[in-house]
Amino acid sequence: MARVRFAAALLAALVLCGVADARPTSTAPTGLHAFVLRADEPVAHTFSRTPSFGWNPVRGAVAYQFELSTSQRFTENSIVWSAKGLKTPAVSVRASLPWMTGQPYSLYAHVRAVTRKGAGKWGDPFGFNMRWTAVPTPLRPDYPGLLRWNTVPGASGYVVWLVDAGHWFTTRTNMADEREYYTFHQDPLWTGVVHWRVRAMRWIYGESENGIPSVSYGPWSPIYTNTNPPVTNGPLTLNATVSKVVSDASASRQHEIMPAFTWSGNRSIWGTTHELYRVQVFTDEDCLNPVFRGAIVGSPAYVPREIGPLAMPTDTNGVDLAREKFLGFGTEPPSKSFEGLDVTTNEMDVVSDTGGNNTGLPGSQVVKPAKVDLWDSDWSGGRYYWTVIPVSAVADDAITTSLTNSAALGATTITVEDATGISAGDNLDIGPMPEHAVVKAISNNDITLVTPLTSAHSVGELVVREGGGVKYWDTELTQDACASARVLTFGKSSEPAVTGQSAPFASGLSPEGKLVAAASSTPKFYGSPLVAWQPTVATDEYEVQWSHKKYPWRAVGKLLTPATSLTLPLSPGTWYYRVRGLDFLMSGSKPQLTWSDPVKLVVTKPRFRVVR
Structure with missing residues (x-):
């Protein structure tokens, strides 16, 4: 009986060691290293993108403490x-x-074991850098x-600089139209x-303890030059949707992201010539x-922008000025369908809250992104x-x-x-002494104004809608x-x-007390396993x-994470887990993407033994 009580008392000290001798030690952990998918990856x-970390277990440890720092001295303000x-x-x-490099390293990690006697010594620090792997380069063929x-591993999005137009914008995808x-x-x-x-740019998720920047960037590419042919005169003709695959009249293919839309020509079905266009997407063939x-554009290609449309002019003077300059970002005014219904672009459908602006813009230019993605057509x-x-x-x-x-x-x-x-x-x-007002909404003959009236007005006073304004109509x-x-x-x-x-991208403590990566399709671990996965595109x-x-499938638990790895809080037994992305820029209220296979x-x- 005494032996049984002694064994129970040792259990807490052995939980991290599998088979062990129950002799607590202050030995510092060894073998600390970083990995992306599996703990047995070659040391890099x-x-x-942010790695996970593993180390050799310490005999007698009941827990571990881990720190990441910008200094190998691990001062408090560097954690x-x-x-x-x-x-x-x-x-x-x-x-x-964030992407950051140093000589030799910009970031350091260390770990220590905690035994029944308290915290042990910190192990040797492991240094590493976070760095982009390449500068974006143009993809071919060109489309007018x-x-x-090309995409850059670890990038959350990209900053596009239109040199001639003199401004830049951010996008999650690796495409942009030339609407300006x-x-x-x-x-x-x-x-x-x-x-x-x-x-390339990298957005920062989670909370850092020392306030490192919320966005980091790779270097600007060289100046690239795209050469476009003259605008084609003739019937408006659809060419293709483009991503890493091309879907055209010869084949309808599956796109992993919201594609680019391309066309040629400038003439409507009525034979009239136009200079503005709007892409529209439907669920039915009619x-x-x-x-x-889509937003109104003049280009023969369209890629949805989460930062919003161009500031389209609202009067004839503005149109004349627009012909002499590049339009900036702003609001697309309400426009009309051919039958006179109000039309608003999805680029004005702003996300209510994403927990951050995720644009990389400075504070004075922060905008909330718009819902410009489509759900899976499965x-x-x-x-x-x-x-x-044509518009x-x-x-x-x-x-x-x-x-x-x-x-x-x-009154309003x-x-x-x-x-x-x-x-x-x-x-x-x-x-009679005209007060200027702007219409916010119309209901029958009731007109709601943007701002309250600054004076009273009597029955019979004239109300004049000024001429010279511009409306955008589908033709x-x-x-x-x-x-x-x-x-x-x-x-x-x-893609899931x-x-x-x-074998799964899973790592953890083996029943024999070693840190291992999964070696079979059904791995066994003692304690909470760390699972990882490849990132998916357009995922927040x-x-x-x-x-x-x-x-x-009956979910026992779930967790949300912006990372591409997670430690699962599982009790002993047989388990199945699955992973899916969430895209907060998807139209509607359901951001869920495809589940991985379980x-x-x-x-x-x-398992433990008592050593006499």
């Missing part, structure tokens, strides 16, 4: 991230590390009006040659059920249908009506005799455009997270679930 000291109470000799860092470049060069400029002097640069409306026979609609900038005529009710000082609504032809964004002059019905055979299809399917190859966060059964692993009970 440069990483493009970037730390963790205590670790029950496995491996740790997943729940914060993103479209920029493309074409919008209100169809002359080759504006569109023929485009100079541009691009650099083009009646839109799920995405329903039965699922695909999307798209077309391009006209139509100048307003002056409209005169009168007040039917008095309007008090401070007026009622007029006839509001026909008046729309949101219009400029009004009210009364075709979408169903007519598609019926004319101007329609192509494409699929969208997010890769969680392993012949990952969801990890675990279940006792593969089917039917992965099986076994968590064993502790």
Whole structure:
């Protein structure tokens, strides 16, 4: 009986060691190293994305403490991230590390064991750098009006610098259209040659303890030059959707990300010539059920921008000025479909809250991103249908009506005799000494104003909608455009997270008390295993679930992480886990991407022996 009680007392001291002698020691951990997917990877000291860390277990340890620092002296103000109470000799860092390099290293990690007698000595520091692997370079072939470049491992997005236009913007994808060069400029002097640069950027997630920057950058590329042919005169013709695959009239292919849309020509089905266009995407071949409306552009290519559309001019003077300069970012005014319905681009559908702006812009230029991605088209026979609609900038005529009710000082609504032809964004002059007002919304003959009235107005006073304003109108019905055979299809399917190859990307303490990586399709670990996966594109966060059964799947627990690894809090038994990405820029309210296949692993009970 005494031997049984003695064995129970030793259990806490042996939980991290498998088979052990129960002789606590102050020996510092050895073998500290960083890895991305498996603990048995060759030792490396440069990483493009945040690695995990592992070390040799210490006999008699009941926990471990881990610290990351920008100094190998680990002074308090240099600590970037730390963790205590670790029950496995491996740790997943729940914060993103910026790209930064030093001589020889910019970041250092160390670990120490905690025994029943307290914390032991810190082990030798492990130094490493976080660094981009390459500068983006152009992808070929070229498409008129479209920029493309290779992806950079570890990058969260890219900064595109349009050298001639004199401004830059951020994007999550490796493509951008040249709308600035074409919008209100169809002359080759504006569109023929485009100079541009691009650099990778890395957004920082999680909380750092010493306030390292929230975004880091790779170097700017050299100045690249794209040469575009003159704008094609002729019927508007769809060419292709482009990502790392191309979907055209010969084949409808699956895109992993929201693709670029390309076309040629400038003539509508009515034979009229135009200089502005809008891409629209539908779930039906008759083009009646839109799920995405692009911004108005003048280019023969379109890539959705999460930072928003160009600041389209709202009056004829603005249009004239736009022909002499590059438009900046701003608001696209409400426009009209061919049948007169209000149309708003998805680039104005701003995400309510992403926990951060994720743009890399300085504080004075921070914008919230827009929902410019589409959900997977994996329903039965699922695909999307798209077309391009010509858009006209139509100048307003002056409209005169009168007040039917008095309007008090401070009122935000007026009622007029006839509001026909008046729309949101219009400029009004009210009364004999005209008070200027801007229309916010229309309901029958009730007009809601953007700002309150600064004076009172009487029944019968004139209300004049000023002439010279500009409205943007679709020049075709979408169903007519598609019926004319101007329609192509494409699929969208997010790739599931890769969680392993012949064995899972899983590491942990073996039942024999060693730090190991999975060597079989059903690995066994003692304690909490660390699992990892390859990053997926257009992903802001990952969801990890675990279940006792593969089917039917009943999640016992789940965790969200912006990292590509996670320590699973599993009790002894047989488990399955799966991973999927979350895309917060997806249209609608469901950001979930495709689940990985369930992965099986076994968590064993502790084994120990009593040494006399």
